Amino acid sequence: MRAALLVVLFVVLPATAPAAPEKMTRDQIIAIAKKSVGFSYWWGGSCFNDQGTCKGKCVPNCGGCGCPSCDHQPSSGCSKEYGADCSGLVNKAWQLPGPIAITTCSHGPYTTGSYIGAHAYWSAISTSSSKRGDAMVYHKNGAGHMFVFESFAANGDVVAYECKGCSYGCPHGPRGYSGYSARRRSQLSETVDTDGDGVEDGKDNCDTTDNKTQTDTDKDGKGDACDTDDDNDGVADTKDNCDTTDNKTQVDTDKDGKGDVCDSDDDGDAVADDKDNCPTVANPDQADTDKDGKGNACETDDDGDAVPDASDNCAQLKNADQKDTDKDGKGDACDTDQDGDGVLNEKDNCAESVNADQKNTDGDAQGDVCDDDADGDGVPNDGDNCPTVSDAEVTDLDEDGLGDVCDPDLDGDGIPNAADNCPFVKNADQLDTDGDGRGDDCPLLDVPPADGDDPHLTDTPGDTVTPTGPESPPAEPTPEAGSSEPGASTAEVVPAAEAPVTADTGNSVTAAEPFEPAGAVATSSSSGCAPTPQGAPVWWTLVMLAGLALVARRRATSRS
Numbered sequence: 001m002r003a004a005l006l007v008v009l010f011v012v013l014p015a016t017a018p019a020a021p022e023k024m025t026r027d028q029i030i031a032i033a034k035k036s037v038g039f040s041y042w043w044g045g046s047c048f049n050d051q052g053t054c055k056g057k058c059v060p061n062c063g064g065c066g067c068p069s070c071d072h073q074p075s076s077g078c079s080k081e082y083g084a085d086c087s088g089l090v091n092k093a094w095q096l097p098g099p100i101a102i103t104t105c106s107h108g109p110y111t112t113g114s115y116i117g118a119h120a121y122w123s124a125i126s127t128s129s130s131k132r133g134d135a136m137v138y139h140k141n142g143a144g145h146m147f148v149f150e151s152f153a154a155n156g157d158v159v160a161y162e163c164k165g166c167s168y169g170c171p172h173g174p175r176g177y178s179g180y181s182a183r184r185r186s187q188l189s190e191t192v193d194t195d196g197d198g199v200e201d202g203k204d205n206c207d208t209t210d211n212k213t214q215t216d217t218d219k220d221g222k223g224d225a226c227d228t229d230d231d232n233d234g235v236a237d238t239k240d241n242c243d244t245t246d247n248k249t250q251v252d253t254d255k256d257g258k259g260d261v262c263d264s265d266d267d268g269d270a271v272a273d274d275k276d277n278c279p280t281v282a283n284p285d286q287a288d289t290d291k292d293g294k295g296n297a298c299e300t301d302d303d304g305d306a307v308p309d310a311s312d313n314c315a316q317l318k319n320a321d322q323k324d325t326d327k328d329g330k331g332d333a334c335d336t337d338q339d340g341d342g343v344l345n346e347k348d349n350c351a352e353s354v355n356a357d358q359k360n361t362d363g364d365a366q367g368d369v370c371d372d373d374a375d376g377d378g379v380p381n382d383g384d385n386c387p388t389v390s391d392a393e394v395t396d397l398d399e400d401g402l403g404d405v406c407d408p409d410l411d412g413d414g415i416p417n418a419a420d421n422c423p424f425v426k427n428a429d430q431l432d433t434d435g436d437g438r439g440d441d442c443p444l445l446d447v448p449p450a451d452g453d454d455p456h457l458t459d460t461p462g463d464t465v466t467p468t469g470p471e472s473p474p475a476e477p478t479p480e481a482g483s484s485e486p487g488a489s490t491a492e493v494v495p496a497a498e499a500p501v502t503a504d505t506g507n508s509v510t511a512a513e514p515f516e517p518a519g520a521v522a523t524s525s526s527s528g529c530a531p532t533p534q535g536a537p538v539w540w541t542l543v544m545l546a547g548l549a550l551v552a553r554r555r556a557t558s559r560s
Contacts, residue, residue, distance in 0.1 A: 021121050022099060024198070025189040026133035031196030031210075032093045033148040033161035035102055036170040039083045041163050042072040046088030047081075047105035054078030058166040070166045084163045084170060086146050087111045090135050093148050093161070094185045096121050112137055112144030115183055127182040131190075136160070136180035147175070149182070217244045253280045289316050325352050361388050397424060 035048040040056040049055070056078075060070045074081050082105075084092065091108030092100070100106060115137040118124065127136065130149045136158070137146035147162030153174045160177075163170040191200035197210040204223075205216050211225035218232035228236055230244050237243040241250055242259035251260045254268030260280070264272055269282035276295075277286050283297035290304030296316075300308050305318040313322055313331035323332045326340030332352070336344050341354040349358055350370035359368045362376025368388060372380050377390035385396050386403030395404045398412030408416050413426035421430050422439030431440045 019120075021094075021096060021185070021187050023187040023189060024095060024133075024185065025191060025193035025196065025200065026131060027193035028196035028198060029093050029133035029148065029185070029188075030150060030161075032095075032102055033089065033150075034172070036084060036089050036092075036161060036163060037172045039163075039170045040072060041070070041085060041166050041169050042081065042083030042088070043070070043085050044088070044107050045072060045081065045105055046084040046092045046107045048084070048092070048102045049082050050103065054080060054082050055169075056081045056083045058083070058169070060166055081105070086144075086163050087115070089161070089163045089170065090115070090146055090148060093133075094121075094135070096185075112139040112146050115139070115146060116144075116181070121186050122183045123186065125182045125184045127177065127180065130158075130182045131184075133185070133188065135183045135185075136177050137183055138180045140179075146180075218246075254282070290318075326354075362390070398426075 035050065035052070038052060038055050039048055040058045042056065042058070054075050054077075056075055057073050058070045059073060072081055072083055085107070087110060088107040091110055092102055096108060096110060115122065115135065116139045122135075125134065130136065130152075132150055134149045135146055136149055138144050145162075145164075147160040150159045150161060150172075153159055155174070157174040158177050159173065160175050161170075161172050162175070189200065191202070193200050193204070194207050195204065195210045197204065197212045199207075199212065199214060201207040205211070205214055205221060206223035206226035209223070209226040211223045215224045216222065216227070217224055217230040218227070220227070220232055224230040224244070228238075229240070230237055231240065231242070231246045233240065233246040233248045235243075235248065235250060240259075241247070241252055241257060242262035245259070245262040247259045247261040252258065252263070253260055253266045254263070256263065256268055260266040264274075265276070266273055266280050267276070267278070267282040269276070269284045271284060271286060273279040277283070277288055277293060278295035278298035281295070281298040283295045287296045288294065288299075289296055289302045290299075292299075292304055296302045300310075301312070302309055302315050303312070303318045305312070305320045307320060307322060309315040313319070313324055313329060314334035317331070317333040319331045319333035324330065324335070325332050325338045326335070328335065328340055332338045336346075337348070338345055338351050339348065339354045341348070341356040343356060343358060345351040349355070349360055349365065349367035353367070353369040355367045355369040360366070360371075361368050361374050362371070364371065364376060368374040372382075373384070374381055374387050375384070375390040377384070377392045379392060379394055381387040383394075384391075384403070385394055385401055386406035389403070389406040391403050391405040396402065396407070397404050397410045398407070400407065400412050404410055409420070410417055410423050411420065411426045413420065413428040415423075415428065415430060417423045420439075421427070421432055421437055422442035425439070425441045425443065427439045427441040432438065433440050
């Protein structure tokens with residue numbers, strides 16, 4: 001019952017009609033058929049080598065009984081079999097049941113018995129109306145043969161492409177066609193297509209060269225497949241390093257055989273041109289100091305300071321002023337030792353002034369050579385008469401421009417302080433009548449050295465000095481309150497400007513009256529006031545006061 005039902009269903013349900021094959025031209029059919037010529041007969045096979053090699057061979061397996069009883073074998077030196085039988089050739093030439101490469105060894109589902117009947121893929125025509133690419137088929141009593149028709153011959157035969165048998169293989173030539181029926185493929189274009197690429201000759205830009213895409217780079221009407229200069233740049237394709245892109249100059253920066261115009265990495269630095277800040281100069285690091293989008297490798301001003309690299313003394317650092325303190329050719333901006341004194345900038349207390357000794361009198365952050373107040377006494381160097389010795393008072397006894405604290409000859413008499421028996425008063429003759437080591441012209445406190453001290457800083461305890469030298473007759477005195485009589489003199493007095501000073505021994509020293517220039521008349525009083533030289537200039541008093549203050553300060557310093 002189940003079997004009967006299946007039979008009924010098979011009979012009742014109609015077969016699904018196959019889709020129409022893809023369109024072909026007669027020339028395409030003939031082009032495929034041509035490729036079969038010379039290959040051996042292969043029962044149930046259908047494949048051809050595009051190069052016409054490895055055509056295979058057919059060896060009868062039953063002596064002389066003929067085909068199809070034969071064995072198909074590869075040609076000598078070939079590993080694959082190629083060839084076809086008669087219907088297999090037509091199937092491949094007509095690309096049925098669908099498009100398939102000619103090198104694919106597939107016979108297809110249709111035999112000579114198939115082609116006798118009607119089909120959606122072909123139709124019956126009269127033999128007299130046959131045209132290039134049609135087929136002729138014979139089938140009777142289970143035997144048959146078919147071939148691809150090319151043309152009628154003058155002797156009444158036809159010219160055909162066929163796979164004829166074991167001893168014949170697949171020939172091309174004339175043959176009879178008595179008893180044969182003609183068949184025509186569906187979806188067949190009647191136009192001429194010489195190269196069989198599916199484009200009729202009238203529209204084919206390379207009608208004798210297969211070029212389905214019809215690519216024509218230079219738009220000259222000649223397809224690239226048959227154009228010897230595809231880009232029309234005057235350089236033949238065989239010598240053109242960009243044969244589809246116009247590049248008459250043939251520039252090839254990285255010498256890789258591919259011209260720059262069609263090379264995605266012209267300089268070969270592994271950075272694509274569209275991302276390369278120097279596309280024609282190799283720079284894999286893409287360094288761009290001034291961040292202007294142009295890499296240093298192809299930039300004439302890397303740091304963007306308007307000074308060309310070739311003349312820039314700091315090509316990688318902006319320094320438009322080109323300042324070069326030590327004139328060594330390297331600008332300060334990139335010189336680790338700007339002043340060239342052998343001390344690196346980071347450790348140099350005067351980075352722009354040579355001072356290898358790094359002398360720094362006042363111990364601040366700046367060395368003396370670049371410190372506008374080297375001794376730190378609050379007096380700028382250009383107004384300081386002793387710029388490297390602290391002396392805020394800026395005293396200059398001899399007014400020689402050299403301050404007292406650094407003047408080796410305080411009184412400017414040509415005798416160095418250390419050898420001068422009166423360092424605060426000019427006495428180039430060094431006259432010392434009593435031989436006590438203190439010059440006759442000295443004030444009381446300018447005394448000879450004691451215990452090896454500085455000769456103008458110490459005195460001799462208990463020493464009493466009476467000024468020597470001529471005195472003028474006393475002038476009419478003006479008594480001071482409390483004086484006993486005019487003109488009275490006192491041997492030892494303490495100047496009002498200075499209290500007694502204690503020497504190294506702890507004894508008190510009483511100052512004698514100041515030196516009185518010749519012709520001066522002193523006036524004294526019983527009140528203990530020091531006499532003032534009559535006629536002495538004001539500067540003299542100021543000098544003496546300054547000298548006394550200096551001595552007192554230095555003694556205090558020596559004790560500490």
